[in-house]
Amino acid sequence: MTLHLGCLGGRYRLLEKIGLGSMAVVYRAIDELLEREVAVKVMQSAATNDAELRRSDAEVKLLARLNHYGLVTLLDAGTERSALGTPCIFLVMELVEGPDLRNRLMAGPLAHSRTVQVGHDVTQALEYIHRKGVVHRDIKPANILLFDDGATRTRAKLTDFGIARMAESALTLEDAVSGTPAYLSPEQVRGEPVGPESDVYSFGLVLLQCLTGELAFPGPPLESAVRRLTQAPPIPEGIGGAWRELISGMTAMDPAERPPAAAAAVALQRMMALEVVADVSVAAV
Structure with missing residues (x-):
């Protein structure tokens, strides 16, 4: 240009x-x-x-x-x-000095502690925009920017509201194909009106990818999108406890069964606190 x-x-x-x-x-x-x-x-x-x-x-x-x-x-x-x-x-x-999450994941999965930190920041941001009546509609690693806060804490910022809509807005034919296929919610795949629950689902897939380093629904876009209409994302056996409960809830096929972003943020805050406690305990030994 x-x-x-x-x-x-x-x-x-x-x-x-x-x-x-x-x-x-x-x-x-x-x-x-x-x-x-x-x-x-x-x-x-x-x-x-x-x-x-x-x-x-x-x-x-x-x-x-x-x-x-x-x-x-x-x-x-x-x-x-x-x-x-x-x-x-x-x-x-504002200039965020750091990579986006997509580029970071090319090097492999994030440590659980880093995933918790990124997850907490993004769910807090989602809770804020949802409270303002905004649905992002394109949650994916490329739209999450990472940077360090000067200590050991990884911070994250959500960006690119190019296809965001007010929560009460009707979905148009043009909007129905918006978003990124690998992270679309089931209701987006069906071309239905979407609400905050759609962002929660998409970010659940992002969190799962952070932990595994792999897409939950790989393959050609159409095949990837259609698969989530009939099945939940597979969660490896090595991911258990609080992580399994949180991601399973966030990626429930029924939007009504997913936790709001605020509840996901609370769960991640609790997991972050437990990580700190574990670090202190190890240091004491």
């Missing part, structure tokens, strides 16, 4: 590409007005048809009214013109 400008919005100088999706590119950039590094998400020109323009506008409005430590903070937004005169939409967000 070629832009008629030195800086987006007259102040954001793009430095390097740090992320690439089907509809956008994310750059590390300098905010020359405030002299700080930021992340700039630029919608690709091929994606800026009327539907994508509406989707991007919806994302801006959603992010602008959300404020939580588990969410990537929106700082600014704007529109420029490409060399061909097509609109170039950009979002300016």
Whole structure:
């Protein structure tokens, strides 16, 4: 994409590409007005048809009214013109110095303690957006950014609200195929209206992948999606106790049987506390 400008919005100088999706590119950039590094998400020109323009506008409005430590903070937004005169939409967000969970999982599963930490942050963020009446609808490892807080704690932030909807909004034909096949909830696969329970299901699959390093429903997208209409994700024998109970509940095929994000966060907080107690006990010995 070629832009008629030195800086987006007259102040954001793009430095390097740090992320690439089907509809956008994310750059590390300098905010020359405030002299700080930021992340700039630029919608690709091929994606800026009327539907994508509406989707991007919806994302801006959603992010602008959300404020939580588990969410990537929106700082600014704007529109420029490409060399061909097509609109170039950009979002300016806080720069999270760390990989996304998808890239981290390419190296193998996370330790149980790290999975608990990531899980707690994301479920807290989900509880917050659900309380605000927002359903993310595309929970997957690529939309979870990781960073360390300066100690041993791994933190996580949820990003990319491109297909988020208000909880009471009806599902359209276009929306029915939104999301990422490997993490769709059964109700998304069926093209039904989705609520907060759908996010809980998808994140249950993400937690399972963190522990195993493998997709719960591998295979071609259609086969992967259809399988979850008739079966729960297989949980290996080595995953037991509190983990098995939590993930089984989060990935129940009936949305009414899944715990709300707030309850999942409490369960993960309890597991985190037990991890700390175990570490202290070992140190004492």
